[in-house]
Amino acid sequence: MLSALSLLFVMMALSIMMLFVLHSLSHSDARGIREWTLANALAALSLPLFAARGLIPDWLSIEVSNALLMVTSALMLAGFRRQAGQETPWPLLIAGIAAGSALVAVFHLVLDSVATRVVVTSVYHAVLALAMGVTLQRTIAAAPRRYPVRFTAWSAFAVAAGMLARAIVYGLRANASLRLDDSPLNIIFFSIGTLALPMLTLGAVMMTNAAIIARATYAADHDHLTGAHSRRAFFALAERERARAQRRHGALSLLLFDVDHFKRINDSHGHATGDRVLVEIVLHTQATIRGVDVCGRLGGEEFAVLLPDAGETMALQAAERLRAGLECASRPGPGSLGVPCTVSIGVATLAPNETIAAMLSRADQALYAAKAGGRNAVMAAQTGVERMRAASAG
Ligand code: GH3
Ligand code: MG
Ligand code: MG
Numbered sequence: 001m002l003s004a005l006s007l008l009f010v011m012m013a014l015s016i017m018m019l020f021v022l023h024s025l026s027h028s029d030a031r032g033i034r035e036w037t038l039a040n041a042l043a044a045l046s047l048p049l050f051a052a053r054g055l056i057p058d059w060l061s062i063e064v065s066n067a068l069l070m071v072t073s074a075l076m077l078a079g080f081r082r083q084a085g086q087e088t089p090w091p092l093l094i095a096g097i098a099a100g101s102a103l104v105a106v107f108h109l110v111l112d113s114v115a116t117r118v119v120v121t122s123v124y125h126a127v128l129a130l131a132m133g134v135t136l137q138r139t140i141a142a143a144p145r146r147y148p149v150r151f152t153a154w155s156a157f158a159v160a161a162g163m164l165a166r167a168i169v170y171g172l173r174a175n176a177s178l179r180l181d182d183s184p185l186n187i188i189f190f191s192i193g194t195l196a197l198p199m200l201t202l203g204a205v206m207m208t209n210a211a212i213i214a215r216a217t218y219a220a221d222h223d224h225l226t227g228a229h230s231r232r233a234f235f236a237l238a239e240r241e242r243a244r245a246q247r248r249h250g251a252l253s254l255l256l257f258d259v260d261h262f263k264r265i266n267d268s269h270g271h272a273t274g275d276r277v278l279v280e281i282v283l284h285t286q287a288t289i290r291g292v293d294v295c296g297r298l299g300g301e302e303f304a305v306l307l308p309d310a311g312e313t314m315a316l317q318a319a320e321r322l323r324a325g326l327e328c329a330s331r332p333g334p335g336s337l338g339v340p341c342t343v344s345i346g347v348a349t350l351a352p353n354e355t356i357a358a359m360l361s362r363a364d365q366a367l368y369a370a371k372a373g374g375r376n377a378v379m380a381a382q383t384g385v386e387r388m389r390a391a392s393a394g
């Protein structure tokens with residue numbers, strides 16, 4: 001049968017297990033881990049004190065153990081706030097812990113009432129759990145994955161509701177003499193208390209994992225220097241758009257561009273300036289293209305833009321806007337790049353049943369032709385038929 005004592009030991013065991021789980025994340029730079037670890041360590045420390053009631057001095061199993069559990073809740077909240085990038089109102093929390101601890105002492109040493117002590121601690125934990133739920137709820141929109149945040153927020157709200165119910169029930173029975181007994185009501189509330197910390201910690205771990213995965217995915221999908229899509233991510237998106245265009249008989253175009261005489265920029269202004277120019281080029285490109293278009297860095301100073309639902313005319317216009325804008329931005333004047341910088345662009349539009357590799361190869365040839373023609377130019381790719389004709393004529 002369940003007993004309050006066995007639940008205390010289950011909670012202690014779960015807190016220790018959570019310490020191991022949290023330790024597995026300690027190498028990451030995720031925020032909040034330190035607070036949650038400390039919270040579980042304090043809980044594991046406070047529970048034997050509760051359980052040893054009668055065997056150790058009362059002030060240890062009442063005042064100290066309750067104070068430790070109050071700090072535990074405050075640390076859990078601090079962890080969630082730090083994870084959300086928010087300050088923790090420590091003066092307020094310390095005042096709450098001090099007031100809560102003082103009331104526990106009063107209702108032990110002055111007016112000995114277990115029920116009132118339960119009301120005090122339950123209200124404290126309910127308020128803290130509510131604050132955790134609200135903090136988490138506010139971060140849902142910006143979270144990389146919503147499920148872990150929802151799970152944790154609703155766990156916090158469930159804990160708050162349970163603690164509030166406990167405060168009301170024990171408030172109504174203020175005169176009853178209660179101890180660590182095994183009455184069904186006590187067991188129910190004890191179970192809520194037992195599961196609260198492991199559940200919130202589990203949620204914290206799920207959220208941390210989701211954040212780590214999101215960061216790793218972003219790093220794999222984006223170029224570190226410019227923030228443009230990485231080559232791998234660009235081709236994955238291009239493949240998806242190709243399938244979509246061919247399924248719906250829609251258009252898809254590609255701009256392939258390369259910085260003109262970039263080596264000269266590096267040689268005469270330094271590699272750092274070269275890097276800055278690459279960053280500016282991507283910023284300029286992203287400001288020029290539509291929201292649905294995708295800019296990727298294919299390597300070195302070569303970039304590509306994928307234009308879904310854009311035929312050749314629209315793609316040529318976009319390329320010309322990009323070329324002219326960069327030429328303009330590199331001229332001396334306010335907001336100038338500070339170095340002369342132009343690009344040559346090859347433009348290809350997906351032909352029926354064409355692969356991305358074949359379209360890219362045509363865009364590459366057009367880019368080569370734009371370079372050969374003097375650079376700072378836009379060139380449309382030949383279609384497959386034109387290429388065959390040109391080859392047989394050559
Ligand atoms: P072209 O007009 O024919 O394209 O001439 P180019 O000088 O731009 O082409 P080339 O291929 O000769 O030189 C490209 C240079 O880009 C050489 C390489 O050092 C430089 N580069 C590649 N990646 C980076 C980078 O991340 N940062 C900087 N600063 N330079 C880079
Ligand atoms: Mg170049
Ligand atoms: Mg190049």
